[in-house]
Amino acid sequence: MIIFGSPRRYLQGPDALARLGEEIARLGKTAALVADSHVLALVGPRVRESCAAAGVGLSEITFGGEITHAEVERMAGLCGANPPEVVIAAGGGKTIDAGKFLSGKIKAKLATVPTVASNDSPTSHIIVVYDENxxxxxxxxxxxxxxxxxxxxxxxxxxxxxxxxxxxxDAIVKRFEVEQCVGVKGNNVFGGRSPRTALALAHACYDTVRADSVAALAAVKRGEPDEALERLVEATVLMSGLAFESGGLSVCHAMTRGLSAVPGPASALHGHQVAYGLLVQLALEKRDAAFIADIRDFFAQVGLPLSLADLGFAGGADEIATIAELTAQAAHMKHFSRSISAADLVAAIESVEAATPAKKDAAA
Structure with a gap:
């Protein structure tokens, strides 16, 4: 049986925050805004104004910075005996996941308001949990x-x-992960088979990322949205989120298990971790040299990592073995066309690492 999941409603565009109050009013009469101190200063005034205009009672909860069970319990305690009907989670991926976790705990409806387009957490029902370290x-x-x-x-x-x-x-990897999951008839995040819709979205996401990333990054450097940024944000937030949940994940996201366990890469952004994971997955797929060179050239244009060193890695063989062993144990690894061992992953990582100095030499 195929299963497809998605948010109930998605709005995107310049000054969309002005619409937030009327959209929240569709969901409830009271809301709690969850954000860190920086985001509260950034969007808090507009959220307050918009909710007040729509007759929505608003409270605010400052997120502590790390999504742990203890932090979510603390926030739930702040909601008191009469919790809000809606949680508004505003900020980056961790804050949004914290808001998700809180909404589930207090049985509230959920609105996500990303202030960055660094991952597709805003559209998904997945919550990634960390410890205090x-x-x-x-x-x-x-x-x-x-x-x-x-x-x-x-x-x-x-x-x-x-x-x-x-x-x-985070977005560019979805094409390759969904292709692998569909190829082995694996289950998606909802526990069902992947619909062709998810594969189509993954391909549309990839095509948009390749076409619009350079221009969209230029728009961000100017600080002004344009059509390229609008298309890219739709890809990184909406298409990517729908594709991974309903399509499934593979090696790229499995790599986060290993990368998050070693100094350097553990502190890298999620999207940079999985991008490096794509280079490893392509090596495991035995893609031809021209295809990999094209991907690497694109990575260089948009600031994605080409080596472990680009993720802050300063370790050696032992740390690479740790990355490989933990990655091999990840559930997503079963979504691949053949069984992959830790030794296979070490060889693929070594292949990726060997390509970087060769590229620099060629450019010299």
């Missing part, structure tokens, strides 16, 4: 996807370009 500990799931996703591209355009680069990385 910032190590990934597991994944939780909401009963359903967000009720509302609202993306103000005027805000996105003023975020650091490195965060959009990470979003590009």
């Amino acid at each position: 910032h190590k990934l500990t597991g994944v939780e799931k909401l009963a359903g996807n967000p009720d509302l996703v609202l993306v103000d591209t005027s805000v996105i355009a003023k975020a650091p370009a490195a965060l959009l680069s990470a979003g590009i990385g």
